[in-house]
Amino acid sequence: MAVRGTSVLTRIAQAIPVLFGVIVISFVLTRALPGDPAVQFAGIMATPETIEETRAKLGLDKPLPEQFVVYLGQLFQGDLGQSVSTGRPVLTELASRLPASLELTLSALLLSCLVAVPLGVLAATRPGSWIDQICRLLVTMGVSLPTFFTGVMLIYIFYYLLGVSPSPLGRLDFIYLDPPHVTGFFLIDAALDGDWETWFGALKQLILPAVTLALFTLAPIARMTRAAMLSALSSDYIRTARAAGLGSGRILYGYAFRNALLPVVTTLGMVFSFVLGANVLVEKVFAWPGIGSYAVEALIVSDYAAVQGFVLAMAFLFVFLNLVIDLAYSLIDPRFGTSGK
Amino acid sequence: MNKIVSSASDAASVQVATANGPVTPAKSKSGAFAHLIYVLRENPVTGIAFAMFGILIFAAIFGPMIVPYDPLATDASSVLQPPSFAHWFGTDNLGRDVFSRVVVATRLDLVISVAAVALSFVIGSFLGAVAGYRGGWTDITLNRVLDTIMAFPLFVLAMGVVAALGNSVANIIYATAIINIPFYARLVRAEVNIRRNAGFTLAAKLSGNSDARILAFHIFPNALPPMMVQVSLNLGWAILNAAGLSFIGLGVRPPTPEWGIMVAEGANFIVSGEWWLALFPGLSLMIAVLTFNLMGDGLRDIVDPRRRT
Numbered sequence: 001m002a003v004r005g006t007s008v009l010t011r012i013a014q015a016i017p018v019l020f021g022v023i024v025i026s027f028v029l030t031r032a033l034p035g036d037p038a039v040q041f042a043g044i045m046a047t048p049e050t051i052e053e054t055r056a057k058l059g060l061d062k063p064l065p066e067q068f069v070v071y072l073g074q075l076f077q078g079d080l081g082q083s084v085s086t087g088r089p090v091l092t093e094l095a096s097r098l099p100a101s102l103e104l105t106l107s108a109l110l111l112s113c114l115v116a117v118p119l120g121v122l123a124a125t126r127p128g129s130w131i132d133q134i135c136r137l138l139v140t141m142g143v144s145l146p147t148f149f150t151g152v153m154l155i156y157i158f159y160y161l162l163g164v165s166p167s168p169l170g171r172l173d174f175i176y177l178d179p180p181h182v183t184g185f186f187l188i189d190a191a192l193d194g195d196w197e198t199w200f201g202a203l204k205q206l207i208l209p210a211v212t213l214a215l216f217t218l219a220p221i222a223r224m225t226r227a228a229m230l231s232a233l234s235s236d237y238i239r240t241a242r243a244a245g246l247g248s249g250r251i252l253y254g255y256a257f258r259n260a261l262l263p264v265v266t267t268l269g270m271v272f273s274f275v276l277g278a279n280v281l282v283e284k285v286f287a288w289p290g291i292g293s294y295a296v297e298a299l300i301v302s303d304y305a306a307v308q309g310f311v312l313a314m315a316f317l318f319v320f321l322n323l324v325i326d327l328a329y330s331l332i333d334p335r336f337g338t339s340g341k
Numbered sequence: 342m343n344k345i346v347s348s349a350s351d352a353a354s355v356q357v358a359t360a361n362g363p364v365t366p367a368k369s370k371s372g373a374f375a376h377l378i379y380v381l382r383e384n385p386v387t388g389i390a391f392a393m394f395g396i397l398i399f400a401a402i403f404g405p406m407i408v409p410y411d412p413l414a415t416d417a418s419s420v421l422q423p424p425s426f427a428h429w430f431g432t433d434n435l436g437r438d439v440f441s442r443v444v445v446a447t448r449l450d451l452v453i454s455v456a457a458v459a460l461s462f463v464i465g466s467f468l469g470a471v472a473g474y475r476g477g478w479t480d481i482t483l484n485r486v487l488d489t490i491m492a493f494p495l496f497v498l499a500m501g502v503v504a505a506l507g508n509s510v511a512n513i514i515y516a517t518a519i520i521n522i523p524f525y526a527r528l529v530r531a532e533v534n535i536r537r538n539a540g541f542t543l544a545a546k547l548s549g550n551s552d553a554r555i556l557a558f559h560i561f562p563n564a565l566p567p568m569m570v571q572v573s574l575n576l577g578w579a580i581l582n583a584a585g586l587s588f589i590g591l592g593v594r595p596p597t598p599e600w601g602i603m604v605a606e607g608a609n610f611i612v613s614g615e616w617w618l619a620l621f622p623g624l625s626l627m628i629a630v631l632t633f634n635l636m637g638d639g640l641r642d643i644v645d646p647r648r649r650t
Contacts, residue, residue: 017485018488021486021488021492022489022493025498026501029502029504030505140635141631143630143634144577144627144631144634146584146588146623146626146627146630147585148585148588148601148604149604149619149623149626149627152604152607152611152619152623153620153623156611159612160613160614160616168612272494273494276494276496277497277585278496280496280497280500280585281588281589284589295500296589296590299500299503299504299508304505307501307504308505310500311498311504314497315493315494315497315498318493318494319492
């Protein structure tokens, strides 16, 4: 147990150089702005004096290593700069919009895991059957579908043709009031408030974008589950378990599935990378007020501080999620940290 | 761990191939051809994928010459027409022919993704080969840098790069190339690393070849088959990525026909029921990506039958 504790600490320590690298790249990106960053950050209405003022304020007249130290200092104080378009600090904007993005991303991931994992298991236990064919078709189509295109088509079918889903504009129809802010997740907040009408309203808005994202992430998860289950089922310990006369349910879920779970959890790390990127596109399609659509708006008006803050925030989120995945490993696999270094 | 195992199996398959080679070189070539025929018969989808790839290349080269309308010509008299015999894919809000625009867009989309993949192939191969061959600090440094790039959600990093470098098609290519480099560098590094002390490498060294020559002509060619699979799978991803960037308004500017931006423009009309504006460019995009993915799977079957899933 002590060994596992240290290995968990080691894993957390390993994330620090990665975070440092992320900050370096983000710093380089900030300084690589086309033209003069001072001009960009001073805004469109800048006069030569205000540009010089911004230059001094941003510390751009100092040598690069010193600028980096200043940049680090600002980051530690949570200062990501001011958004030129809204005039508010980037960090505040990101923090207020993050729950919307997380609610969408997490419900999409949950949805796709709920569908993909059983599908992969079923396909692996019955290779060559119709369910295997469906799984293969879904996997091949799923990776080829551009998320933004799926979203647009779902809107056409379910909003325009069938009329069952509300207009694809944001998190809640204007006839409802936002639930009182507790977690920022509308579904949780509305449930806490006991306001089920709002809860259903929020759910209705959420379904289409979540399905769009889920369709995209379905493929890698189902593919990996199927492959991992196939290799687990053909292994020696399963043969031994069968020979020992264990029940098929116990073999499938107690032994094969638990071992197959490891590569699936590893794939989740890659899926997070996709889903955080695809999130940006889906938020744009559905006018979802998350950090992705904030970054897109900022990009269009060349609001660089906002974009850099967004990139940095997403990278931090991704590193954090990968850390969580690696720690989840130690829960699933007792061998974690005891073999190798 | 997984990677090492799979590259070891690659090494084994390469060795099997070379072991068969010297005995009857002519026969092994026809054997490879027979294997190709076998794979195509076993999985006709691969054949279809190659055929679709041919169509895509044809559209990219001859598209602008064969389309019935000028993709930029507006026509106020036929605005937002649904698909008809005159306009197969309908017309858009400015009366432009959607079919012509979709076909003409093929070239730009393919050029962006091919250029990006070629760039990352060259840079990634070079970095990976040097790191895998020299080992030590070079290797460690490269791995750290690659880890850092992979620590970003890749599409988001591409957005950041485009924002930093400026909003142009060339920068879309650079951004897509940068986020693809780690895949190639890691693959080549692994392939080179397992062969740096192989018998044939030592023999080449003993006969007085320079390190650069050994790396380029003796070791690197062994990494090419798995690289080809990666290229094909990567092309599909690069197209998706570039189209995604132009969908959010980066890179390609209207009125240039490009699939991503056409879906973005069509999305404005989807809520009023004009489905053809977004459907056809989106479908073409999907078919292109599907083609490259199927081709990648097929190539993998040909190159390494063991890794079929």
